[in-house]
Amino acid sequence: MTTPMHTAAAPAAHRAAVDLAAVREQWGDLLAAIEQAPAAEWPPRDARDFDRPAPADDEHQADTIGRMPLVLREHPAPLNLNALDAAVAVEEALFDTADAIAEVVQRPVRRRPSLDIPSYIGRPAPLLKRTRMVADRADRDDPARWQYAAATSPGSRAYGLHWAAVWLEGRALDEQSGDLFTPVPARTLDDLARVASLARRKVERALGRDGRTLALDRPCPWCGDALTGRTQPGGEPSVSCMRGEACTAPVLLDRGRRIWRGAELVGLWAALDAAQRRGEEQPPA
Numbered sequence: 001m002t003t004p005m006h007t008a009a010a011p012a013a014h015r016a017a018v019d020l021a022a023v024r025e026q027w028g029d030l031l032a033a034i035e036q037a038p039a040a041e042w043p044p045r046d047a048r049d050f051d052r053p054a055p056a057d058d059e060h061q062a063d064t065i066g067r068m069p070l071v072l073r074e075h076p077a078p079l080n081l082n083a084l085d086a087a088v089a090v091e092e093a094l095f096d097t098a099d100a101i102a103e104v105v106q107r108p109v110r111r112r113p114s115l116d117i118p119s120y121i122g123r124p125a126p127l128l129k130r131t132r133m134v135a136d137r138a139d140r141d142d143p144a145r146w147q148y149a150a151a152t153s154p155g156s157r158a159y160g161l162h163w164a165a166v167w168l169e170g171r172a173l174d175e176q177s178g179d180l181f182t183p184v185p186a187r188t189l190d191d192l193a194r195v196a197s198l199a200r201r202k203v204e205r206a207l208g209r210d211g212r213t214l215a216l217d218r219p220c221p222w223c224g225d226a227l228t229g230r231t232q233p234g235g236e237p238s239v240s241c242m243r244g245e246a247c248t249a250p251v252l253l254d255r256g257r258r259i260w261r262g263a264e265l266v267g268l269w270a271a272l273d274a275a276q277r278r279g280e281e282q283p284p285a
């Protein structure tokens with residue numbers, strides 16, 4: 001019994017779509033990261049602010065990010081070169097992949113006879129046979145179409161990575177738009193899934209969300225033992241105390257350790273801050 005092509009391709013299509021969505025959902029964070037000095041702290045700041053009422057400064061920042069067009073621009077003095085390199089590489093990879101996939105699945109612009117009929121009126125009939133064929137403007141400007149870059153125009157690249165990712169997701173999932181697209185061949189889908197996975201890893205690595213484990217530089221506020229932070233790609237960060245059951249921290253035990261996740265992390269950060277302030281208040285020995 002042979003497996004039909006489309007069922008073999010389906011997991012790649014799904015993986016590609018999930019990874020592309022993850023890339024565009026984190027794109028604003030990556031662009032914002034370019035403008036900030038890399039943080040040597042764990043976990044990423046946005047995770048630390050999880051569920052916490054934003055102080056006035058953060059509100060202002062969130063506002064600025066909200067208005068920021070999600071287009072990678074020239075940065076005269078980027079503060080985070082890793083983030084910039086990742087953004088440039090990911091954008092290039094997705095734009096080039098969209099070009100390549102459009103070549104394979106996108107119907108060329110329809111041509112139709114020029115409507116400049118008046119210029120033929122009164123001329124000998126044979127001239128009419130040489131009617132000029134021109135691009136159908138409505139078909140050419142169809143917003144669902146991927147526009148290639150040309151010497152005079154950046155094409156769809158002008159809309160930035162977000163649109164490229166959305167367009168590629170549509171092709172991966174074989175979304176129809178009249179007769180504009182044919183399904184992506186299985187081998188091309190595999191290529192797309194690889195590009196999407198690599199792009200996602202680049203973005204997450206640059207944002208420090210790529211599944212790392214590291215020792216926090218401050219001890220557990222409840223028992224004084226070491227704390228270990230952990231991030232997982234696409235998952236929420238967590239912190240665990242190394243002491244085990246004997247730690248009195250008000251969180252549940254997981255595999256023998258106190259572990260903070262999600263909203264519980266807010267309580268941990270507050271306790272760490274309080275412990276640090278207590279330390280600073282003590283007169284130097």
Ligand SMILES: [Zn+2]
Nearest residue numbers: 220223241247
């Ligand atoms: Zn502890």
